[in-house]
Amino acid sequence: MYSEDYSEKQADVSITDLDEKYPATVVVSADDATILERYTEKAHNGHLNVAARDLEMVMDKIMSISAEQAKEILIHAIEHHRDDINFPVDTMDRIILLVDGPLSYGQDIETYDFDLKADACLIHYFSPYPEVRCVTDPYDDPAITCESFRVYMLAIAWTMLSTGVSQFFIFRQPSISITSSVIQLFLFPLGKLMSYILPDWGFTFRGTRYTLNPGEWTYKEQMLATVMVNVANASTYVAESILMTQHLDRYYGYTIPIGYQFLLNFSSQYFGFAFAGVLRRWVIYPVRSIWPTTLPTLALNRALLKPEKAEKINGWSISRYRFFCLVFILSFLYFWIPDYLFKALSTFNWMTWIKPTSHTLAVIGGSTLGIGFNPIPSFDWNILNYQNALSIPFYSQANQVIGTFLGGIGIIGMYFTNFHYSSYVPVNTNELLDRYSEQFNVTKVLTNGLMDEAKYKEYSPPYYSAGFMMTYGSYFAMYTLGLIYIFAKEWKPISQGVRDFWRALVTRRSANYDAFKDHNSVLMSKYKEVPDYYYLGILLISFTLGVICVEVYREQTQTPVYAIVVVILATFVFLPPIVILRSITGWSLQISVMSEMIAGFMLPGNGMANLVLKCYGTEAESQSEGFVQDLKIAHYARLPPRAVFRGQLVATFIQCITSIGVLNWQMANINGLCETDQADKFTCPGLKTCFSASVVWGVIGPLRTFRGLYSLFAWCFLIGGGLAVVCYFLSLKFPKVFRYFNPVLVVGGMGLWAPYNMSYYTGGLYLSFFFMHYIRRRYVAWWEKYNYVLSAALTAGVAFSAIIIYFSVQYHAKTISWWGNDVISAGVDGGVGQQTRFALPEKGWFGLEPGEWK
Template sequence: MDSKLDTIETDTEATSLQSIDEKEDFHGNSSTTSKFRIEDPEIIIERIKVSNDLEDVLVEDAEFVIDKLKTMDTSEALKVLGQAYEYFQGDMNFPLRTMDKLKMLLQGSDAYGLGEDLYDLDLRLEATLIKYHSPYPEVRSVCSPVDDACIPCETFRVYLIAGIWTAFATFVNSFLYWRQPHFTFTSQVMQILIVPTGQFYSRFMPDWRVGYGEYSFRLNPGPWSFKEQVLATIMINAGSSVAIFLCYVPTMQLEMFYGLHWLSYGFNVLMGLCCQFFGLAVAGILRRWVVYPVKAVWPTILPTLQLNRTLVVPERRTNVHGWTVSKYKFFNIVLGCAFVYFFIPDYLFTALSTFNWPTWIAPQNNNLAIIMGSSAGLGFNPVTTFDWSMLNYSNSLVLPCFAILNRYLGTFIGAIIIIIMIYTNYESTAYIPPNTSTVYDRYGVKYNTTRVMTDGYFDAEKYKLYSPPFISAGAITLDGADYTLITFAFVYIFVTEWKTITKAFTGFVRSLRHRDSNVLDEFDDPVSKLMRRYPEVPDWWYIIVLLFAMTIGIIAVRCFPTQLPVWAFFAVIGITIALLTPGLILYASAGYMFSIQHLTTLLGGYWVPGSGIACIFTRVLGFGMDEKADLYVGDLKLAHYAKLPPRAVFRVQVLSTLIQVFISGASWEMLRKGIPDLCSLTQKSKYTCTFAHTMYSQSLLFGLIGPKRTFDEIYPVFKWAFLIGALIAVPCWFLRRLFPRTLHYWHPVLILSGVTHWGSTYNLSYYTSGVYLSVTFMWYIKTRYTLWWAKYNYILSSALTAGTAFSGILIFLALQYHPKELNWWGNTVSDAGVDGMMTARVKHLAVDETLGSAQGTWS
């Protein structure tokens, strides 16, 4: 096939991209004085970060940009760049170098200083990229600026193949969710399984037409397409995880916690449908806030799109910084290596996973374990792991480097706070392991809720005779930071994104008045323009889903002894929707979603005093909408980038949700009846249910005991956290406005979110190595070897994750489900000391000594 680029004339010989990179100034332009024609293909390809090989299959992006460049005149370019310069102010994903370049271009050729020809080239090219492609290199590396509406998308085989794989992944993931660490069939893994299935189907199934008239369809409409692959991925991604409500069932149902025997499969399905469809409805309603705006980059979904392109779209041989291996081959090589390697840290030499090597020097030294330990300690350790599942805990090859560094700074600050608390014995924290979710009584053992309950409710007289609850310094840090974060993030994001929020709200109200209007008409970016050819999902469709979820929820709350009044059910919905908007805006740009689950837990304790169960229900309703809206919105952005029909995406999300709820509920029933000692911290197959213990502690402290006692008597510092967060938000925003360049990559919400990393089994050891990876790949390689990064980075992340997941699942099924222990020093040294045994603490209770004040001083 002839290429347009073959006929383009240049005034100079083709310049290699490597030489261009070496001569770049701060503009990102070549400092050579040679004159290039506007249509020089090498310059175009370098600028859109595709490849330095003109025969690359993605060269159509360069051809497209060249065609649009010919129609871009100087006056239009200046207008486009002026609007962009204003719009992207303060956007941390928009490179400072590019922002400086726009400023220089807007000042004219004399200020630009590279001559009239190069000024005209860069002026028109930057405007063309922004108007017709994307201003972000990350997006340009995975998203094409063109669309073919004739490519098969919503086909019968998508529903068949994705439906089967969704059911399979839901069952397996629900079964393994309770294990620590748990392995899941991630979207990367499922994409690998979808491709051969789709290709097998397209090759061997007959192409019959089934149905009648307009209701007919083809069974096999040609080769398995890229759009079918992405739609199938969205269907599996939406339904392959454990249903949100099921995450809370062990805390309520098992005897070691609340022991509610009335929880049944039917009730779990009702609550599962309520939570899942709430998330779907809210995601659709909020799409004009967090999907369609250009600044909603959604870095977390870019690897998924890149992997889909790699697996399905043909690729020709290219040369990038000396690398000629194709993305597909690179993916398979890395996947195979990761699969084999993971046997070492996960089974053969597990000390390489929890690499708490400083504690091996003196295993029984409490202070050493507290500071440098990886299990009970804080993880001050420069080399913490050789296990990809821990290296990738912060998604280091996907999230922007600024996000990783900001959150790590917050985690480090949290560690310092914990050290201060335990060594000053603040609120008896010296007698408790520094970073655990377990709640203790005054005797230093796990809190026994049955000693303060009567008929499922709190009994004040029993409480006076027993003990107030005590939590670790890590848990205090987590709760205090989380309460501060809620009000801080709400205020900070609203003042920084006020224009986006108000514009989207106005558009939502307008769409309700004019039901035939298209949401995409409100947006003028290239992808939205292409998507206007497809019928949009009306807002009232999502409102119907929301009403359905509310109806199901009311039936469940009223017909079962949930201890939750209906008015509290509606209150949680309103609060969650209000807080979701700023939360999703942050997630869309930085890959972090601040959760409101602690707030809804607290509110449940106020609304239904003395009930730990009602507290759990308010939390699961808030978290269910929060978590699922995050997932569904991300899939909507993925579909937006891939140019999928919105109504097709809506249909697969609804079907996938139904599959997920019914199958994950059945999986829990099998697990509950088939696994002995389920959720015990000593369970042989590691089904320890970490989250169930954390939830139990939270519901005990803020539900059963109640927030009033907790805030007034036990931990009074908590009640000031909300006020502090709200008060410091505006000064932080003003400070960033005052020093926009110096503080460009400073994000106080992300820093504060890092402080919330504490309070369970996670510590610095889960994040330190991720910082090394992020600085290497998301900053150094991205800025120095941009073309290599654009081609291989997301593929590397996906391959490592997929290979580790496949290996972990095989190891679990073959060697750990029915344990085949491998006892040697490399597998026992990490657990041999007080760090591995989770017993490290600054002080130990003496005989007849108790925590806190004397009995009778609490009420």
């Protein structure tokens, strides 16, 4: 029987050896029509769930491979995917029985022979993962047009539009943006239109025709335009957070010259671009890095452009494109109900309706003030899909929600025991309060932009809510836990990636795909790669721009050059495990708090430097993840790497210019920007978190925080490190338990608070269980064909509807006042009446006595 102690001699087969023996590019037609017909019938009736368009290729492979070759491939698959959480358990169980032989498999010889070859061919010549097979092709045609004039024309136009809209509405609550799903819907008809109206004007150079109109709008053109817009369809972190926090009088009140804006924006954005290229060997080429959040994007574009043969799947015969259109229309129409006509269906805080004046009930079950322990929290897809319910694997959702639930229990304990005076603060706010129950005013503790000890001791320490304490404590534990645990679990691929990167630098002729021989990498190896020194060159340019920025604009940055070097190096150490985790689970461990702490230790009392260094750390991490995710889309779609490189480079440049332009218009033309009573709801909720963080970790500093009232935070690092060691050794002893239990995800879930609560995660868990577990296991063919199309259609419908609703009935408010809209804000959970457990004492302040805080 095949088991864990299977002899190493038998199982020691490298993927490179397998590819040399059974090349993925060879197609052999079956000579025996009878066998082919019989096998095809089995393919339709058995477990071989592939689209009709791919069946011919797969059947050719099945007919051309021998049983011995198939068994060798499956042995390698068992060894390679034994601890792979995304590899289907039923497939693993089946291929183990297949390797053991027909007696263990329990089927007749013909069925055994077919199933043996079918599983081997799907794994080796397609993909080991059904979710990847349903959005990719097992073949490629390099002659298909990809990089064209019309791609750049459309992508640049939509990048400007989407970045402009995102930047303009980023300070609004709620914000408005044009999602990539909506943009894809417009790219498709506009691309088709350009293929009809543009003239065929061009020239031929070295045998290649360059023309305005190369013919029919292709799938690869659609995907390249999508990748370009994807990477740049939002405002930059510099424009949406850092610059406005520095500029506004209610925060720091500094002048921010245009040159400073551009230097900070360009240098921080392109740091992420450069890191993405370095990360390719860890999270793009490895087959285990499936990047689940990319799959709906691929599914949507396939529905729009890929032709389908008629086929009946679990009783459904509707095509992907028609299914998408139907769901999109229904989603567009339905969203008017929870977003405008019946808002209680969105914020469904029904538990608080029982007794609206009850503070305790609002804290426990409230969706706005409270922690959201509500079994039926919403009927709004925008909330139900907050954690990508139909794309992130169910085990990942479950781990996170378990952690969030445990965090909620901890918040209740802290709040109702008045832990660190949290009963005087709203239970789950992300705003820092002073001892007078007002927003912490940093200008009262600053002199010449730096911390003034005397003013601080006279004014107040900052006080956290229970939810904010849970968020920060979880982050601190998660950093040490994640770094140690992921490095230990993924040491082999991380170390291999380092060796491959070094070999590519010292050996120019070595190809990036030399160590990766899965089917996707084999198909992509036909294209010229982007050399690593291209990305290293961008890294050097970005660093140079950063040095110029902090040296020329010292008043605005107050940051030494060495501090940027330290933050960037620390970020790069964290990046491989963080991005590996996201590529497998779909969840991101954000390191913005780590950047703030490092800056606070290096430059205590300096809020401006903290903002600047946080910008570099956050952008290097978040942008690299965004760029890498789109590189994986390009990998799946077989886009030439150099075309993608040029496209991302151009799109990022346009994004930076557009975001700065819109930001300056906002500062000059929007009255009362970021005031709580701003007429058009430009109240800047995100800036509160950004400003609060700069106060805590910059002005006050981590040393005062860890040595003072919140000393428990310092212990969280030790707790996380100890938990990592314990969990790693337990995972070695109990591998089946730790196959689905991931401590990093659980602790990460504990940090998903302030201002969000359980209302944003409970409904998504239900949907994830139904679609990503139940349907995926019981109705595989239906799930492969429709699941990601359903997710993309619902999201696109909501996004398009939100934009129409805002400009038609919300920008110039046309309110509908009735019970279904008013009930959510009629009680304590809606902001009416008692908002904290304890009221401000008669003496006028709460907390530590004057002189007690450090």
